[in-house]
Amino acid sequence: MIELIGVSKRYGSAIAVNQVFFKVNEGENLVLLGTSGCGKTTTLKMINRLIETDEGKIMVNGKDNRNQNAEQLRRGIGYVMQNIGLFPHYTIEDNIAVVPKLLNWDKKKTADRVRELLLKLHLPENCLKFFPAELSGGQQQRVGLARALIADPPVLLMDEAFGALDNVTRTNIQQEFKNLEELKRKTIVMVTHDVQEAFELADRICLMDKGQVMQVGTPKELLFNPANEFSRQFLDGQRLALEFKVIRVKDIWSNLPDGKNKTEKVLNPELSVWEAMEKLRSETVEELTFHDGKGIVKTLTFDDLTKAFNQYKNSWHYE
């Protein structure tokens, strides 16, 4: 769906993006991760031609994006800007409806779609006549997302979309974002410098440094098969927390002891080890019961989880 083939961008003598290759499959969420200045935003903006490439080419839906009219190209690509970027003197309704105006939608179609998005993104209906400054940061972020989604583009580009938010709001919006049905079928490229966010939301991560791609892989691949010293060191500070997040109960299922057959509330082993531990803590319970959908039930304590988690980790082949 999106492919970057040897893409580079220079500013004067400095090279901001250097020979970047990656592919984003249809319906996939690829996160560009790296420290400030490594070329993430420049890479993202070359996809919708807000910045033009110097070298290489970018295919969007099988077509070189330079062979498409820039306006036409952007109609199929929603864009959530860094720092939200709402128009301060437009009402919320006018901010969300920028694209429908360009597309000459009739009033009813626009109003219906705006209301549908308000509901999906948990925005109060009375906010439509407000101006951006009258909303909280989290609400403004939702408006930015509604604006990008209104014409239902198949591709969504997001630049530090949750960056301006406090930690609690950020975690809540990330969770909602993950569960939003409308986003599940979209091809998404997201920029972030936040490792936890990348691991929470990505199908695959493209780790960048100094304009170059250091590794492209699933969160698990980055953690357990780092391609080089940079990838290894980049995650080192947060390794354990990330491992708890990427390993699911189903991954360690065969390392877990068989349980007593309990009939009360059972959980799905799709839960990450992190989520399972959080449940034990927040619900102050000694055990959780999981059912694998094939008739096997396991009742697990914190110790069972950590033991199986360690066995699983040790079975990975570090390169």
Ligand SMILES: Nc1ncnc2c1ncn2[C@@H]1O[C@H](COP(=O)(O)OP(=O)(O)OP(=O)(O)O)[C@@H](O)[C@H]1O
């Ligand atoms: N318009 C510009 N003119 C000159 N240099 C630029 C321009 N835009 C970006 N750069 C430089 O290109 C490099 C990559 O910038 P870019 O914004 O893509 O990085 P980033 O990883 O997105 O950083 P951040 O997370 O801080 O936004 C940086 O060194 C930056 O200073």
